[in-house]
Amino acid sequence: MRETYKFAMQAIALQNDVGGAWESFRYGKIVWHNYRGTDDKSTVAVPDAKVKFFPTGANIFHKAQAPAERFEFVNTLGQESYSWMVTDKDRDMWADVEMYEYPLHVCVQPKALRSGKIK
Numbered sequence: 001m002r003e004t005y006k007f008a009m010q011a012i013a014l015q016n017d018v019g020g021a022w023e024s025f026r027y028g029k030i031v032w033h034n035y036r037g038t039d040d041k042s043t044v045a046v047p048d049a050k051v052k053f054f055p056t057g058a059n060i061f062h063k064a065q066a067p068a069e070r071f072e073f074v075n076t077l078g079q080e081s082y083s084w085m086v087t088d089k090d091r092d093m094w095a096d097v098e099m100y101e102y103p104l105h106v107c108v109q110p111k112a113l114r115s116g117k118i119k
Contacts, residue, residue, distance in 0.1 A: 031056075053114040060109040066102035078102060 024033045030053075037045025046052055054060070065078025073082070083099040107113060 049118045051116045051118060053116070054107075055112055058109075058112065060107055060112050061105050062108050064104045064106055066104060068100055068102065 024031055026032070035046055037043075065080060067073040067076045067078045068082040081099060081101045083097065086096045086098060088094045
């Protein structure tokens with residue numbers, strides 16, 4: 001793909017912004033993302049010289065909601081988001097509003113996920 005793209009009309013993009021961290025470019029009806037993963041390179045990452053493919057707009061990922069991490073939400077269905085106020089119990093002078101979400105994205109068609117390697 002790299003050699004083919006080098007001689008394509010879109011190759012001007014290679015000379016501009018493509019190649020930096022978090023950059024993307026389009027070629028062959030595919031959007032290629034330079035995905036770096038997490039800082040520790042192990043939690044969520046795509047290994048060097050590997051690629052992952054998945055179709056977009058095909059509704060193969062569904063979002064499930066987990067309940068909040070508080071006792072009052074144990075054994076309840078997950079909500080889209082949770083918010084509450086943490087108040088100053090000693091002086092009653094301030095309040096901190098907190099908001100949380102606990103989504104889990106589930107692939108309902110795992111055979112649609114593909115991987116490959118870069119040579």
